[in-house]
Amino acid sequence: MSTKGSATPIGIFDSGVGGLTILKSIRQELPQYDFIYLGDNARAPYGTRSFEVIYQYTLEAVEKLFSMGCHLVILACNTASAKALRTIQQNDLPKMAPDKRVLGVIRPTTENVHQFTKSKHVGILATQGTVKSESYVIEINKFSPDIRVTQEACPIWVPLVENNEYQTEGGKYFIKQHIDHLFKKDPLIDTLVLGCTHYPILIKELKEFVPSHVTILSQGEIVARQLKDYLSRHSDIELKCSKGGKVDYYTTEDPSAFEEKAGIFLEEKVRAKHLEL
Ligand code: DGL
Numbered sequence: 001m002s003t004k005g006s007a008t009p010i011g012i013f014d015s016g017v018g019g020l021t022i023l024k025s026i027r028q029e030l031p032q033y034d035f036i037y038l039g040d041n042a043r044a045p046y047g048t049r050s051f052e053v054i055y056q057y058t059l060e061a062v063e064k065l066f067s068m069g070c071h072l073v074i075l076a077c078n079t080a081s082a083k084a085l086r087t088i089q090q091n092d093l094p095k096m097a098p099d100k101r102v103l104g105v106i107r108p109t110t111e112n113v114h115q116f117t118k119s120k121h122v123g124i125l126a127t128q129g130t131v132k133s134e135s136y137v138i139e140i141n142k143f144s145p146d147i148r149v150t151q152e153a154c155p156i157w158v159p160l161v162e163n164n165e166y167q168t169e170g171g172k173y174f175i176k177q178h179i180d181h182l183f184k185k186d187p188l189i190d191t192l193v194l195g196c197t198h199y200p201i202l203i204k205e206l207k208e209f210v211p212s213h214v215t216i217l218s219q220g221e222i223v224a225r226q227l228k229d230y231l232s233r234h235s236d237i238e239l240k241c242s243k244g245g246k247v248d249y250y251t252t253e254d255p256s257a258f259e260e261k262a263g264i265f266l267e268e269k270v271r272a273k274h275l276e277l
Contacts, residue, residue: 009034011065016044018198019076025220041253047127058084091150109225126195
């Protein structure tokens, strides 16, 4: 591994395994970098928790990744990006680690959504926490005030993914139910944002129930392209990112359970280590 000076891996954090969808796309776009993936599986899901709890858990994870050497951390979790990112960037980072950076997944998505919608009606599928934060509505309207944004919270989808129940009849019932709710609220939606990093795993099932003219946007590729652009514009941070193409996986839960779930997301075998937050 060619770690020049104090160059270290990029940290990728999610409440569980959902962030692996983001990691996968980032590695396709930026295969040369090293990564540390941290999933707080022991405390997932985050989506139904309060602002204070999500902020506290996310801050602990960021501190841990910094203590492991990371100079740049990506919150590969919409719920953490919605509820904790701004406070960490504005209040904690200046005191804790002014030279380090934390980025999220909502901004890259909301900056780009206007390229996909013709009807100017966009649907957001996300956790309760992300929906309640209104982050998508606020951010999309900042860049594209002419877009009508309609949200649907899907609290059961993360447990369906985490428990590998999404292909069952019961699982599909709940997938269809939320899609139907959303399109009932706004039938003119032509672009659907999967605003939770777990949801790309459901893509096959979603396509069964989403009208075929609707574009379904997964965030991975958008976030990966924006990260590449960010690194090209911030050479101070880029130089601190080690390049060896390696990933270390950590989970706050049982590593073997993580490895099994990660296999579904990454279609490859990974080894994980346990870590306490
Ligand atoms: N994957 C996370 C997200 O993108 C949330 C999952 C959870 O509820 O913990 O929002």
